[in-house]
Amino acid sequence: MSLVTADNLSKAYAKGELKVEALKNLNFEIEPASFVSFVGPSGSGKTTLLNLIGCLDKPTSGVLTVDDTDVSGLNTRMAAAFRGRKIGFIFQDFNLIPVLTVYENVGYPLLMVRNTPSPERKRRILTLLEAVGMAEKKNKYPDQISGGQKQRVAVARALVTNPKLVLADEPTANLDHKTAYMVIDIMKKMKNELGTTFIFSTHDQKIVGEAEIIYPLEDGELTKGRG
Amino acid sequence: MLNIFKIAVRNLMRYKRRTLLTASLVAIGVVFVLVFISVSGSFKNMMIGQITDSFLGHIQIHKKGYVASIDSLPLTMNLGQKAFEKVEKAINEIPDIEAYSKRIKFGGMFSNFVETTNVRLNGVYPEDEVKTVPLFLSRVKEGGKDIKPGEILVPELLAKGMKVKVGDTVVVIATNKDGSVNGKQFQVGGILESVTGPGGRDGYIHIEDAMEILRMDTMEISEIAIRLRDFDELHSAFDRLRDKLSNELNKQGGPAFEVHTWEKLSPFYNIARMIDIMTFFVKLMLIAIVLISIMNVMVMAVYERIREIGTIAAIGTLPGKIVAMFLIEGFSLGFFGVVIGNILGVAVISVLSVAKLTFNFGRQKGLLLSPSINLQDILVISIIVITISVIASLQPAYKASRMNPIDALRHV
Structure with missing residues (x-):
């Protein structure tokens, strides 16, 4: 049973009087516990596709199913609740909350989204921080750690609710090569340990090689998939 | 949270x-x-x-219609002995009331044997008046701090205008409710500082002297000033007093009394x-x-x-x-x-x-x-x-x- 299924998925924007087709009739299936990358140049539709899978946007046509739920019909509140339950996010700019410590940033989804009780929350946060190698920095604020460390914290935050799917939009774009590989390694490790599906977008050809399945995107169309 | x-x-x-x-x-x-x-x-x-503490009191009770004609100080609208007893009974049933003072108010002529002018006078029991309006005595700027029978407290401006001082002899002449004129000699016992507002220029004499001038056989009260223990209880005490007295009717079947808080009696409100x-x-x-x-x-x-x-x-x-x-x-x-x-x-x-x-x-x-x-x-x-x-x-x-x-x- 696929975790994500796209059936003739299209997304068009109106830009003034011009209609821009960002995604055109995409069809794909992503299995649970896979490590998938959408690859393509800037403007190819990677972010738009991740936004659709992440229930941040709605398709113009077609059907998109995530964990057996047709997400194209969810309203704002239902979509937020769905994301909180099923999806973790890793952002290109890390997007940690500056007034919270590393520990509090990782715990934020458990506290504000899931209302997880304190002992369970503490256990999950520390486990994830250990896994990404950031336990020692748990009391630091985001402006006190490096970019690579921030992204490791972001990975921990994305996984702390034990989601079925983690979406990462250009997670290594703001990192140097060595750090980028380290972050990808951590994501892979977490996928193997927790069985979480990772879908990330990148335009970096070297990072692409780390994915198990690659979907190349060009002008909103999938050119061919590689396993 | x-x-x-x-x-x-x-x-x-x-x-x-x-x-x-x-x-x-x-x-x-x-x-x-x-x-x-x-x-x-x-x-x-x-x-x-x-x-309130110099002359008005917190609440006043009059015969119905008295306040509307207060400028003429009508002696015909005083409260008789029976009416006053009813009021006194109501007052005694309200524990919030600390003190009350009976007043006979009337207008008269004030003479220093050279000049004569008109004056508003209040006949009071000094002890009751002081308990009801405790700043009253602080207004006496010259003379004794009391109102003895045969003495008069003269308002400051009147004393200045008539050139009278403490110890001088003056005459007060007044007409009673039957129209007969009577006069009485007084010694100026004190000069009373004015306060702003109605009643601020009134003179004071002992209530028995007022009865004598007005030839009253029995006491007839113009107004009863009331002091409360706690000023914050003004409206609740007023309501209770009004309720108690509202049952008392005059011969025409209308209310016999009227009760007012200081707010209704003073423009300073x-x-x-x-x-x-x-x-x-x-x-x-x-x-x-x-x-x-x-x-x-x-x-x-x-x-x-x-x-x-x-x-x-x-x-x-x-x-x-x-x-x-x-x-x-x-x-x-x-x-x-x-x-x-x-x-x-x-x-x-x-x-x-x-x-x-x-x-x-x-x-x-x-x-x-x-x-x-x-x-x-x-x-x-x-x-x-x-x-x-x-x-x-x-x-x-x-x-x-x-x-x-x-x-x-x-x-x-």
């Missing part, structure tokens, strides 16, 4: 200077209002005290009301200050944190929780301002109170300013400020909760 508070406080501390400035603005507003309320309250209480209205407008100014300053900060906070809002929305924070986060931030800002403002305000009021500042009010010299603030006023101001802080945060909070996460995440 505690965690949302923690995040709100940290967000406020992110821009320490701005938070401090806004909280200071709110605090200054609170200080200003508290000091204004306490000082204006002091003026108001002093003014009311001067009027309007000034007291004006002070209340000024206080209300000062509170409105405070609301405007809080509304504008908090709203400004919260609009800025939302604008500066658009990406952050996008992030928390993307990871599944429900719109209601985003609203709550910003509302609590506004609440906290108002709360800080209120706490600081209350501390400073109470400190300023205490300093003013300890400083014992005096001022002059008309003919009254050296009146002591004694500002005070009660807990209820502090609570009302605090609740107003905090509520307005939350209301001012509503629009920015709603805007934050309605943001499209994609647009918010793209924001630079």
Whole structure:
């Protein structure tokens, strides 16, 4: 049973009087516990596709199913609740909350989204921080750690609710090569340990090689998939 | 909820200077209002005290229709012995009443044997009058602090105009209710300082002397002035007294008595009301200050944190929780301002109170300013400020909760 299924998925924007087709009739299936990358140049539709899978946007046509739920019909509140339950996010700019410590940033989804009780929350946060190698920095604020460390914290935050799917939009774009590989390694490790599906977008050809399945995107169309 | 508070406080501390400035603005507003309320309250209480404690009393009872014709001091509208007994019974049944004074009021001629002028006179029992209007004796600026039979307390302006002084002999001539004229010699026992308002230029004699001049066989009372133990109980005591006396009917079947609080008897009540209205407008100014300053900060906070809002929305924070986060931030800002403002305000009021500042009010010299603030006023101001802080945060909070996460995440 696929975790994500796209059936003739299209997304068009109106830009003034011009209609821009960002995604055109995409069809794909992503299995649970896979490590998938959408690859393509800037403007190819990677972010738009991740936004659709992440229930941040709605398709113009077609059907998109995530964990057996047709997400194209969810309203704002239902979509937020769905994301909180099923999806973790890793952002290109890390997007940690500056007034919270590393520990509090990782715990934020458990506290504000899931209302997880304190002992369970503490256990999950520390486990994830250990896994990404950031336990020692748990009391630091985001402006006190490096970019690579921030992204490791972001990975921990994305996984702390034990989601079925983690979406990462250009997670290594703001990192140097060595750090980028380290972050990808951590994501892979977490996928193997927790069985979480990772879908990330990148335009970096070297990072692409780390994915198990690659979907190349060009002008909103999938050119061919590689396993 | 505690965690949302923690995040709100940290967000406020992110821009320490701005938070401090806004909280200071709110605090200054609170200080200003508290000091204004306490000082204006002091003026108001002093003014009311001067009027009620010098001559008016807190409540007065008359025969029905007397107040409407009070300028002519009609002796035909006095209360007879039976009527007074009914009033006295009602008074004795109300424990809030501390003292009362019977008065016979009448107009007459005042002569120093050279000149003659008209005068308004009050016949009173001195002990009862002092218990009912305790500042009465403080108005006696020359002479003995008492009203002995055969003596008269002459109002200051009349004494000046007629060139009489303490110890002089004068004559008072009056017409009784039957139309017969009678006169009596008095010795000037004291000169009475004027107070502003009705009755401020009245002379005083012993009630037995009043009965003698007016040739009363039995006492007929023009008015009964009442003093309450606690001025705050004015309206409840008034209601009870009015209810008790409303059952008493005259021969025509109408009410036999009329009961008035000082508010209905003195034009100074309007000034007291004006002070209340000024206080209300000062509170409105405070609301405007809080509304504008908090709203400004919260609009800025939302604008500066658009990406952050996008992030928390993307990871599944429900719109209601985003609203709550910003509302609590506004609440906290108002709360800080209120706490600081209350501390400073109470400190300023205490300093003013300890400083014992005096001022002059008309003919009254050296009146002591004694500002005070009660807990209820502090609570009302605090609740107003905090509520307005939350209301001012509503629009920015709603805007934050309605943001499209994609647009918010793209924001630079």
